[in-house]
Amino acid sequence: MDIIRETTRARLRSPLIVGIVGFIVGLLIGWIAIGWGIWPVKWTDASPADLEDSWREDYLLMAVDSYASLPDTEKAIARWNGLGTEAAALLAQLAANPGPRSESVRAFQQAVGQTSVGTPSAGGEIMTTPITEEEEAGGKPSRTTLILIMCGVVAILAVAVAAFFFLFRRQPQSDFMSPMAQAQEYTRQAEPTDFTARGEMPPMSQFMTTYMLGDDLFDDSFSIDSPTGEFLGECGVGISESIGVGEPKKVAAYEVWLFDKNDIQTVTKVLMSKHAYDDSTLRDRLQTKGEPFQAEPGAEMILETATLRLVARVVDMAYGSGPTPPQSYFERLTLELAIWQRA
Numbered sequence: 602m603d604i605i606r607e608t609t610r611a612r613l614r615s616p617l618i619v620g621i622v623g624f625i626v627g628l629l630i631g632w633i634a635i636g637w638g639i640w641p642v643k644w645t646d647a648s649p650a651d652l653e654d655s656w657r658e659d660y661l662l663m664a665v666d667s668y669a670s671l672p673d674t675e676k677a678i679a680r681w682n683g684l685g686t687e688a689a690a691l692l693a694q695l696a697a698n699p700g701p702r703s704e705s706v707r708a709f710q711q712a713v714g715q716t717s718v719g720t721p722s723a724g725g726e727i728m729t730t731p732i733t734e735e736e737e738a739g740g741k742p743s744r745t746t747l748i749l750i751m752c753g754v755v756a757i758l759a760v761a762v763a764a765f766f767f768l769f770r771r772q773p774q775s776d777f778m779s780p781m782a783q784a785q786e787y788t789r790q791a792e793p794t795d796f797t798a799r800g801e802m803p804p805m806s807q808f809m810t811t812y813m814l815g816d817d818l819f820d821d822s823f824s825i826d827s828p829t830g831e832f833l834g835e836c837g838v839g840i841s842e843s844i845g846v847g848e849p850k851k852v853a854a855y856e857v858w859l860f861d862k863n864d865i866q867t868v869t870k871v872l873m874s875k876h877a878y879d880d881s882t883l884r885d886r887l888q889t890k891g892e893p894f895q896a897e898p899g900a901e902m903i904l905e906t907a908t909l910r911l912v913a914r915v916v917d918m919a920y921g922s923g924p925t926p927p928q929s930y931f932e933r934l935t936l937e938l939a940i941w942q943r944a
Contacts, residue, residue: 650685
């Protein structure tokens, strides 16, 4: 489960994945949260064509009554134009059941030509002129345009999600193992020291940790407890020095430390690569952090406090290669920390 978690984190660090996820999140925030919630669209200057059906019927009745009271063909045609493509159906429905307005409805039908939008000719006849959906809607985008825009947004969102899952699953999981996940696998496979076989007392606590090139934040620590559960102190290992430039860090030395709650200080030793240990200037500078110690497979160094004793053993190690001096930085280091309580 830890390997899966680390692998997922490594994939999510990819700039492409981050860009896709950021696009999707930004789209959802801008579209739903801001567009619908915080600053929703407010319609103004809507035409009669945008009214609900019953209100459009009322509007047509008012237009008919207005024309009956004051016959003005131009105004009748303009009001007719405002109803858009539904005007003919509404007028036909009204003409089928005009009630007391039968004469007024017939007069209005004659004024507007009974079918489509038009303007009166010089002879008084109605000349029909089709109008666009945008003109019917008062200059706003038509419903078809809005539907096409929504479909385009949904299509982009679907492509982004599909691309994310394709990139996420396109290679076997092992190809995406992060340095932390690889380190955990090396730690799991490492064999702890059998101190009883060496004729020694078994340690009170025994820990294993691994550094892999690329884990620039490597810093592992462990709590030391007595067999009865009493807290006695802590121990750990972290990056002390790197060489060269660029990423990832090229680690040349680690700090191994032991803290004893019954002591007044933390004991530290510096585990160094061969090149760092042989470089007197670098070794002298790191010596201010703790006693220097050269890393070699199987090598052990001892840290002691008032009541605790720690043996740090190099279980496995490998140097990196590149435009740096030979044996100057670690590609991998597995370290065992065994702790005893001093009498």
